[in-house]
Amino acid sequence: MRPISYSRATAVADAVATVVADPTSDFLAGGTTEVDLLRQNVLLPRRLVDINDLPLTQIEDRPDGGLYIGALARMSEVADAAGVQERFPMVAQALVLGASAQLRHMASMGGNMMQRVRCGYFRDATSPCNKRDPGSGCSALEGFNRGHAVLGVSEHCIATHPSDVAVPLMALDARVHTEGPHGRQVYPIDDFFLLPGETPHLEHPLEHGELVVGIEVPGLPMARTSMYMKVRDRESYEFALASVAAAVTVEDGAISDVRLALGGVATKPWRARRAEEMLHGAPADTESFRRAAREELAAARTTPLNAFKAELAQRTMVRVLETLTHPERQS
Amino acid sequence: MSAPHIPSKAAAAAVLPERGPDPVKITLSVNGTERTLEVEPRVSLLDALRERLDMTGAKKGCDQGTCGACTVWVDGRRVLSCLTLAIACEEHEVTTIEGLAEGDELHAMQSAFIEQDAFQCGYCTPGQIMSAVALLKEGHASDDAEIREWMSGNICRCAAYPHIRAAVRTVRDQT
Numbered sequence: 001m002r003p004i005s006y007s008r009a010t011a012v013a014d015a016v017a018t019v020v021a022d023p024t025s026d027f028l029a030g031g032t033t034e035v036d037l038l039r040q041n042v043l044l045p046r047r048l049v050d051i052n053d054l055p056l057t058q059i060e061d062r063p064d065g066g067l068y069i070g071a072l073a074r075m076s077e078v079a080d081a082a083g084v085q086e087r088f089p090m091v092a093q094a095l096v097l098g099a100s101a102q103l104r105h106m107a108s109m110g111g112n113m114m115q116r117v118r119c120g121y122f123r124d125a126t127s128p129c130n131k132r133d134p135g136s137g138c139s140a141l142e143g144f145n146r147g148h149a150v151l152g153v154s155e156h157c158i159a160t161h162p163s164d165v166a167v168p169l170m171a172l173d174a175r176v177h178t179e180g181p182h183g184r185q186v187y188p189i190d191d192f193f194l195l196p197g198e199t200p201h202l203e204h205p206l207e208h209g210e211l212v213v214g215i216e217v218p219g220l221p222m223a224r225t226s227m228y229m230k231v232r233d234r235e236s237y238e239f240a241l242a243s244v245a246a247a248v249t250v251e252d253g254a255i256s257d258v259r260l261a262l263g264g265v266a267t268k269p270w271r272a273r274r275a276e277e278m279l280h281g282a283p284a285d286t287e288s289f290r291r292a293a294r295e296e297l298a299a300a301r302t303t304p305l306n307a308f309k310a311e312l313a314q315r316t317m318v319r320v321l322e323t324l325t326h327p328e329r330q331s
Numbered sequence: 332m333s334a335p336h337i338p339s340k341a342a343a344a345a346v347l348p349e350r351g352p353d354p355v356k357i358t359l360s361v362n363g364t365e366r367t368l369e370v371e372p373r374v375s376l377l378d379a380l381r382e383r384l385d386m387t388g389a390k391k392g393c394d395q396g397t398c399g400a401c402t403v404w405v406d407g408r409r410v411l412s413c414l415t416l417a418i419a420c421e422e423h424e425v426t427t428i429e430g431l432a433e434g435d436e437l438h439a440m441q442s443a444f445i446e447q448d449a450f451q452c453g454y455c456t457p458g459q460i461m462s463a464v465a466l467l468k469e470g471h472a473s474d475d476a477e478i479r480e481w482m483s484g485n486i487c488r489c490a491a492y493p494h495i496r497a498a499v500r501t502v503r504d505q506t
């Protein structure tokens with residue numbers, strides 16, 4: 001690991017000013033991405049600004065039934081919060097199904113939004129990789145890409161976005177609040193994650209030194225019965241091959257409202273808007289679920305190694321929708 | 332000239348002083364004892380414990396957050412010392428496997444690991460025990476499936492998992 005210097009901030013403005021003033025500095029939260037990638041020589045900051053003492057640990061219930069989660073609330077704390085478990089079970093489930101108990105105590109919600117991809121070529125610090133070294137090429141296109149994305153890909157990068165909790169947050173239209181050199185900004189979560197396109201090294205619309213301070217989740221009554229399902233190679237402590245966050249309301253056998261997002265298959269947390277559109281007003285039955293899932297994955301661009309993900313994502317969507325609508329169909 | 336001048340946040344902010352990259356003096360509280368040492372800011376808590384403080388209980392398996400052999404507690408919560416910087420632990424309480432026994436009396440979990448034969452080579456064991464004690468405090472050990480899930484951050488190359496679960500059950504049922 002390369003040498004670094006260290007500063008500890010106690011005020012948001014100081015943290016921002018310090019990172020803004022030094023292009024070779026990074027924020028340090030839980031360190032579960034930052035220290036890991038520093039040790040692999042993938043990230044090359046000269047200085048770390050420790051933000052763990054900033055007063056950004058709140059998990060607040062909002063009057064509209066929503067939440068405000070501070071950037072330094074830990075994954076384990078958010079998963080444990082009563083308001084999250086009761087009103088947004090898919091958020092709590094996505095958190096508990098991520099990483100390990102130790103990592104969830106360390107990892108912050110802001111850091112989770114900013115975590116880097118798990119692509120082996122990005123992480124090896126050597127192979128051509130447009131994300132790490134813009135213009136050098138993408139080793140995954142013709143390489144071992146079984147875990148890579150099938151939606152939102154470009155010929156410049158096919159790395160899967162690894163976050164679990166960002167998937168339900170996408171379904172919930174969360175907003176990411178930041179504090180930066182130009183003051184406070186609020187980003188709709190869909191705009192907070194960029195598609196790789198021709199610039200896979202740009203993952204967020206943030207300036208250097210712009211700090212995520214919190215995540216706002218608007219109230220959504222139907223999220224009380226939401227769910228997150230994660231399919232992976234082993235039962236625990238593994239990233240998703242495909243995952244689905246969903247909430248659905250059925251009235252008289254027809255779907256009156258639905259939120260659907262996918263993880264593990266796309267280059268950003270993926271809102272399944274095409275599927276949502278097809279499901280609106282459709283009968284809540286397996287046939288509709290299959291058709292909607294097929295429609296969402298119609299745009300998939302697969303490789304021989306990851307082609308299975310297109311089918312897996314559809315089956316996971318159908319399974320989640322059936323599980324959520326099952327009680328209604330029984331009565 | 333009527334509007335009061337409100338200084339912008341950026342103007343009020345200070346660029347923070349930096350420590351390092353050369354070795355700096357830090358004070359850590361480990362198992363209730365204050366220890367002062369000179370380390371570069373890049374040094375992990377794991378390396379500080381093992382190589383500077385001669386506390387070799389926490390083990391280095393992967394050094395990248397995937398195995399759990401380095402599990403210790405910071406402020407009572409189980410964390411991975413390989414992904415934690417030592418300098419970031421100043422003003423926090425670190426607890427290692429060496430701090431678990433009361434004098435010559437082993438912690439109940441340590442005794443249970445011995446009784447239940449919960450290890451073979453023993454390399455993962457300090458991490459398993461630190462994780463297991465924390466697991467019971469966290470309250471996620473109601474049945475074997477839950478123990479398995481909430482202990483999944485501790486890999487055992489010798490696959491002593493059934494015996495580790497037996498040890499956890501033993502202590503759970505004592506309390």
Ligand SMILES: Cc1cc2nc3c(=O)[nH]c(=O)nc-3n(C[C@H](O)[C@H](O)[C@H](O)COP(=O)(O)OP(=O)(O)OC[C@H]3O[C@@H](n4cnc5c(N)ncnc54)[C@H](O)[C@@H]3O)c2cc1C
Pocket residue numbers: 026027028029030031032033034035036071097098099100103106107108109110111112113114115162163164165210211212213237238239240395396397
């Ligand atoms: C072995 C392993 C398994 C994992 N499994 C999963 C999994 O199954 N699911 C999952 O979702 N995640 C998983 N993760 C990823 C983990 O969730 C992230 O590493 C973690 O959420 C990052 O948060 P942190 O606080 O540790 O961030 P750090 O590592 O401290 O920071 C991450 C990055 O974000 C920047 N940053 C941090 N905080 C802010 C902020 N407030 N504003 C702006 N920038 C900021 C840092 O500069 C850094 O570049 C896994 C990680 C490991 C090591």
Ligand code: SF4
Pocket residue numbers: 117119120121122128129130131132137138139140141156157158159200
């Ligand atoms: S998929 Fe993206 S991250 Fe992986 S090698 Fe290609 S450009 Fe780099």
Ligand code: FES
Pocket residue numbers: 390391392393394395396397398399400401402411412413414
């Ligand atoms: S050595 Fe820390 S998790 Fe493996």
Ligand code: FES
Pocket residue numbers: 449450451452453454455456486487488489490491
């Ligand atoms: S006892 Fe050998 S690794 Fe667990």
